[in-house]
Amino acid sequence: MTTDRLLRASGACAGFAAAWFLVNLVHPAGPRVLLWLPSVVGGIILFTALVRTARTTALPLPTRRFWRHIAAAMAFIGVGISSQAVDVLAEAHPRGDQTGPVMLVSCGLGVLIIMYALFRLPLDRHSPGELVRVVLDAATVMLAAAVFLWHFSTQPALRQNNSTGVYLSLMVTIIAMLAVFAVAKFVLSSHTYIANAALRLLAVAMFVGSVAPMFRPTFEAVDVSLFPDMVSTPLIYWIAAVAAARQRSAGNRRPRGPVAPRRRSFSLLPYAAVAGVDGLLIWVTWTHSSDTGVVVGSAVLLTALVVLRQVTAFRDNSRLLARLDHSATHDGLTGLANRALFQTRLHTALTAPGDRPVAVALIDLDDFKEVNDTLGHEVGDLLLAEVAQRLAACVRAGDTVARLGGDEFVVVLDDADPAAADLAAERMTRTLHEPVHADGHELPIRASIGIADGHSGDDPSVLLRRADVAMYAAKKLTGTAYLHYNPTMATAGADHAHLGAELREAIADDQLFLLYQPIVALDDGRIMGAEALVRWAHPLRGALAPDTFIPVAERTGLIVPLGRWVMRTAFAQLARWMAEHGDAAPGVLNVNVSARDLREPAFADDVAALLAEYALPADRIVLEITETMALEAGQPVLTLHRLRALGVRVSLDDFGTGHSTLTLLHDCPIDEIKLDRSFTQSQIDDRVPVSAAVIHLAQALGLHAVAEGVETADQAEQLLALGYIAAQGYHFARPMPPEMLSELLAAGGSLTPALSGLPVAGRG
Ligand code: C2E
Ligand code: CA
Numbered sequence: 001m002t003t004d005r006l007l008r009a010s011g012a013c014a015g016f017a018a019a020w021f022l023v024n025l026v027h028p029a030g031p032r033v034l035l036w037l038p039s040v041v042g043g044i045i046l047f048t049a050l051v052r053t054a055r056t057t058a059l060p061l062p063t064r065r066f067w068r069h070i071a072a073a074m075a076f077i078g079v080g081i082s083s084q085a086v087d088v089l090a091e092a093h094p095r096g097d098q099t100g101p102v103m104l105v106s107c108g109l110g111v112l113i114i115m116y117a118l119f120r121l122p123l124d125r126h127s128p129g130e131l132v133r134v135v136l137d138a139a140t141v142m143l144a145a146a147v148f149l150w151h152f153s154t155q156p157a158l159r160q161n162n163s164t165g166v167y168l169s170l171m172v173t174i175i176a177m178l179a180v181f182a183v184a185k186f187v188l189s190s191h192t193y194i195a196n197a198a199l200r201l202l203a204v205a206m207f208v209g210s211v212a213p214m215f216r217p218t219f220e221a222v223d224v225s226l227f228p229d230m231v232s233t234p235l236i237y238w239i240a241a242v243a244a245a246r247q248r249s250a251g252n253r254r255p256r257g258p259v260a261p262r263r264r265s266f267s268l269l270p271y272a273a274v275a276g277v278d279g280l281l282i283w284v285t286w287t288h289s290s291d292t293g294v295v296v297g298s299a300v301l302l303t304a305l306v307v308l309r310q311v312t313a314f315r316d317n318s319r320l321l322a323r324l325d326h327s328a329t330h331d332g333l334t335g336l337a338n339r340a341l342f343q344t345r346l347h348t349a350l351t352a353p354g355d356r357p358v359a360v361a362l363i364d365l366d367d368f369k370e371v372n373d374t375l376g377h378e379v380g381d382l383l384l385a386e387v388a389q390r391l392a393a394c395v396r397a398g399d400t401v402a403r404l405g406g407d408e409f410v411v412v413l414d415d416a417d418p419a420a421a422d423l424a425a426e427r428m429t430r431t432l433h434e435p436v437h438a439d440g441h442e443l444p445i446r447a448s449i450g451i452a453d454g455h456s457g458d459d460p461s462v463l464l465r466r467a468d469v470a471m472y473a474a475k476k477l478t479g480t481a482y483l484h485y486n487p488t489m490a491t492a493g494a495d496h497a498h499l500g501a502e503l504r505e506a507i508a509d510d511q512l513f514l515l516y517q518p519i520v521a522l523d524d525g526r527i528m529g530a531e532a533l534v535r536w537a538h539p540l541r542g543a544l545a546p547d548t549f550i551p552v553a554e555r556t557g558l559i560v561p562l563g564r565w566v567m568r569t570a571f572a573q574l575a576r577w578m579a580e581h582g583d584a585a586p587g588v589l590n591v592n593v594s595a596r597d598l599r600e601p602a603f604a605d606d607v608a609a610l611l612a613e614y615a616l617p618a619d620r621i622v623l624e625i626t627e628t629m630a631l632e633a634g635q636p637v638l639t640l641h642r643l644r645a646l647g648v649r650v651s652l653d654d655f656g657t658g659h660s661t662l663t664l665l666h667d668c669p670i671d672e673i674k675l676d677r678s679f680t681q682s683q684i685d686d687r688v689p690v691s692a693a694v695i696h697l698a699q700a701l702g703l704h705a706v707a708e709g710v711e712t713a714d715q716a717e718q719l720l721a722l723g724y725i726a727a728q729g730y731h732f733a734r735p736m737p738p739e740m741l742s743e744l745l746a747a748g749g750s751l752t753p754a755l756s757g758l759p760v761a762g763r764g
């Protein structure tokens with residue numbers, strides 16, 4: 001049956017149940033079994049609908065697991081309800097024994113499975129305050145439900161002094177409480193994995209389920225064989241079937257994997273609960289009910305809960321505002337001012353009334369990248385935090401120390417002439433002289449400091465650029481050193497401000513070119529793909545490696561046009577290879593993208609447009625990102641999801657050098673990892689090599705793995721033995737111009753180790 005027909009059948013069941021119930025309400029008609037039939041048939045239909053949702057492959061795994069559990073629960077509940085129908089029909093008196101052992105056990109099991117399903121749903125991340133509020137909300141609703149059940153069900157049952165009645169209402173109470181717990185848990189967990197519409201419908205179904213039994217006495221007065229359950233059960237089944245269908249269509253529209261969490265939509269629930277209890281309060285006072293005391297007490301307690309909730313919300317909000325304010329102007333890692341605040345402070349200093357000197361000192365750590373690469377980002381972060389603290393201790397109260405990003409710090413020295421700036425620089429040099437102790441390592445720090453001496457009225461960006469030039473000049477001296485800017489520095493031409501300006505022209509003037517390094521199959525040397533690597537044919541300095549200009553491009557934002565140029569050129573080249581070599585063309589082309597690209601909201605669209613322009617199948621493009629960039633929540637992860645939805649593959653570059661956790665790997669939308677060359681080349685000793693661990697990890701997660709930087713036949717053999725299939729490195733081929741790769745493809749497209757002596761390729 002199609003989804004539509006299932007829904008229609010389920011709706012028809014509910015409709016028939018309601019209509020037949022009404023008919024019987026007016027005048028008893030037909031056999032009693034007809035009244036129960038929709039509850040049995042509806043259960044079977046719902047079970048089918050739930051199984052179908054659980055089998056929808058487009059849904060993320062936790063979602064499918066959840067619906068599988070609900071289907072299992074449904075099977076038990078269906079059996080329970082059917083057995084209840086049988087029990088009731090078999091009794092001489094319709095209100096005789098309504099809860100046989102089969103009914104109790106299967107419904108109990110069903111409820112337990114639902115609880116388990118909810119328990120297994122992964123939680124969204126929440127602040128402690130939010131958690132407290134959800135608990136308070138749940139408590140409010142639970143208390144309100146308890147008061148109602150007490151007034152309408154338990155209390156009358158107690159008065160009747162009838163033990164099954166008490167027993168029954170106790171069970172109803174427990175089920176209602178569980179339903180309330182379930183709603184609270186939904187609120188906490190659902191938005192990532194369960195479609196919002198499905199969620200709301202399930203909550204409605206649970207609500208109907210817990211409220212319907214309260215009307216049993218009402219109908220009993222009219223006709224003892226009429227149970228509200230006869231209508232509510234098929235109705236609940238129908239609502240749940242619609243929920244399952246909604247989840248399925250949501251799964252078809254969205255890319256795989258979790259979606260960004262949305263705002264909670266249940267905050268009205270506790271207020272509704274309070275309103276309900278207030279209504280009840282008026283009712284019991286009006287009717288002079290005997291349990292006024294209980295209801296009044298509960299109403300007071302409810303009010304207290306809601307007030308408490310508001311107070312925590314208020315406290316949380318003001319804390320959040322303060323934090324937002326702080327994090328908008330401060331660096332998360334070091335707590336120093338960030339670039340934005342630095343710019344404001346510098347602007348203020350330069351525009352303050354009066355004429356006074358303002359110095360800007362730029363501090364850059366010399367070997368920071370090495371610390372990061374060899375000891376890991378955690379140690380790198382500790383180092384940065386320590387340096388930040390020391391620098392902050394060197395300046396006067398009115399001065400601003402800021403972190404511009406990476407290992408670059410800047411100080412605004414207000415009202416400081418060159419001599420005062422000298423003193424400050426001396427202090428900084430001295431304090432940075434002491435090595436940093438981080439995570440058991442003693443790390444010597446070397447820093448280069450560039451100082452620009454300015455005055456009121458100067459242009460802030462000019463000052464910063466001068467400090468930058470001076471800093472680069474200082475870097476050329478050994479040890480920690482500081483230099484004041486002087487105009488002769490800029491004309492040296494080698495500074496990087498200059499390089500930035502030149503790079504802008506280079507992109508426009510086609511001075512960039514790409515080399516391609518084959519990615520080969522380790523077993524037979526067949527060319528599986530190639531990685532595009534950019535070079536710059538500098539008019540004066542010859543071919544430049546990317547390390548000399550990619551960092552500059554990243555600082556200046558030029559990386560975006562540069563990246564687009566690389567992508568367009570590489571795509572065009574692959575299209576040409578495919579036209580010329582057909583099946584012998586490289587299977588995939590790897591292109592490096594920078595963190596900045598992923599942050600551009602239009603990036604995925606641009607990639608799609610380029611693919612269309614060159615008529616390339618998306619799965620022949622692999623975009624390489626470095627691990628740490630992929631970590632950034634928000635736009636980068638969204639972009640990755642969108643790229644994969646296009647069919648483009650994503651590779652984690654330099655794998656093992658950043659901090660990827662298992663969960664990250666598991667959750668991150670990637671297809672491939674590239675083992676960093678430091679692990680490919682590390683000496684094999686007694687320990688299990690990282691390369692072995694990485695291939696196991698890749699195999700376990702179903703990721704493709706490429707080993708980078710293979711330089712010797714030994715390394716290639718070891719990697720093959722470990723289970724690697726693909727590799728890249730000088731042992732097979734250096735990065736080469738496209739024509740040369742064309743020749744290789746024409747000659748059969750294989751790079752056997754005999755070819756390892758391939759000449760160094762490229763214009764550089
Ligand atoms: P990467 O992505 O890790 O690229 C691999 C680097 O390893 C290349 O350096 C390649 O020439 C080098 N290599 C390949 N085989 C061997 C080997 O056997 N031994 C050794 N020692 N090295 C090997 P290259 O071309 O200098 O690129 C350096 C980095 O610049 C790249 O590292 C990549 O991060 C970046 N890069 C290159 N092209 C681009 C680009 O178009 N866009 C961006 N954003 N970054 C790029
Ligand atoms: Ca790469």
Ligand code: CA
Pocket residue numbers: 653654655674676677708
């Ligand atoms: Ca790499």
